[in-house]
Amino acid sequence: MTQQLHIASFNAENFYLLLEGNYGREELDALDEASYLAMNSSIYNPNKDRGKIAEIAKIILENDFDLVGMCEIGGLQTLEAFNRIYLDNRYDCYLFEENSTRGIFVGALLRKGRFPGARVRNIPGSFSRNLLKLELGKKGGGLEVFVLHLKSQRGEDQGIDFRIDEVNRLCDLVRHRKCIVMGDFNGILIRGMHQFEYERFLELPFCDVLAAVGIPPAERRTHYYFGGGKHFSQLDYIFCTHDICVLDAGVIEEAVPQNRDERKMLPSDHVFIRAKIEIGN
Numbered sequence: 707m708t709q710q711l712h713i714a715s716f717n718a719e720n721f722y723l724l725l726e727g728n729y730g731r732e733e734l735d736a737l738d739e740a741s742y743l744a745m746n747s748s749i750y751n752p753n754k755d756r757g758k759i760a761e762i763a764k765i766i767l768e769n770d771f772d773l774v775g776m777c778e779i780g781g782l783q784t785l786e787a788f789n790r791i792y793l794d795n796r797y798d799c800y801l802f803e804e805n806s807t808r809g810i811f812v813g814a815l816l817r818k819g820r821f822p823g824a825r826v827r828n829i830p831g832s833f834s835r836n837l838l839k840l841e842l843g844k845k846g847g848g849l850e851v852f853v854l855h856l857k858s859q860r861g862e863d864q865g866i867d868f869r870i871d872e873v874n875r876l877c878d879l880v881r882h883r884k885c886i887v888m889g890d891f892n893g894i895l896i897r898g899m900h901q902f903e904y905e906r907f908l909e910l911p912f913c914d915v916l917a918a919v920g921i922p923p924a925e926r927r928t929h930y931y932f933g934g935g936k937h938f939s940q941l942d943y944i945f946c947t948h949d950i951c952v953l954d955a956g957v958i959e960e961a962v963p964q965n966r967d968e969r970k971m972l973p974s975d976h977v978f979i980r981a982k983i984e985i986g987n
Contacts, residue, residue, distance in 0.1 A: 847985030
């Protein structure tokens with residue numbers, strides 16, 4: 707007997723949805739912009755544009771994902787409000803507000819009733835963002851999933867030493883069968899083009915789902931950046947152990963921005979990466 711799952715990973719870029727009250731969708735849409743933004747007083751992490759939130763929700767609902775790993779979420783309150791207001795409460799929400807100094811966290815959405823007995827916990831330790839571990843029982847094929855957001859390439863040393871430590875700790879945690887690692891790695895892990903700090907992870911028996919379905923490296927882009935020119939790259943990955951069959955995979959990319967202003971119109975500077983997988987018993 708096998709299990710098939712449709713999974714995705716997405717960095718939602720500074721996704722805050724902090725509200726004063728139990729708003730429904732129509733009530734929230736009816737608020738003027740000033741009233742909506744006033745419910746989150748932070749000048750650094752304001753509430754996300756409602757149109758962008760609606761676009762993110764549309765992608766999740768149209769693709770009918772069983773599991774979504776999400777990065778840069780402004781706390782459990784945000785994730786739960788997003789699920790209730792925009793996703794018709796179809797998912798169970800998991801997020802632990804630990805580790806992040808920027809108030810953005812890693813979270814997960816699990817389809818209600820799809821993974822009975824699922825266990826989700828935060829992995830403590832020296833990660834720049836929280837590392838989420840999901841243990842999905844028989845109905846999830848006995849799968850383990852790690853959702854992560856590694857150290858960014860910022861600072862005087864571009865975070866290399868910190869990222870090396872994170873990669874080493876990750877390698878010590880993951881198992882080599884029925885395991886998925888997904889999220890924003892903040893670097894290039896395309897074999898033959900990869901940055902050296904990821905070498906130990908790439909030695910493990912995992913395969914990038916985009917590589918598994920034969921998408922050429924030049925077409926694997928999940929992040930748009932306009933600084934000193936146009937830079938499109940794959941920073942987000944779904945890695946599966948070799949005992950997991952990748953049936954289909956890709957990125958969900960619609961309008962490709964050609965400048966910074968066009969990029970700002972999109973829901974995030976990242977796009978969804980998705981895969982349909984099959985897990986044997």
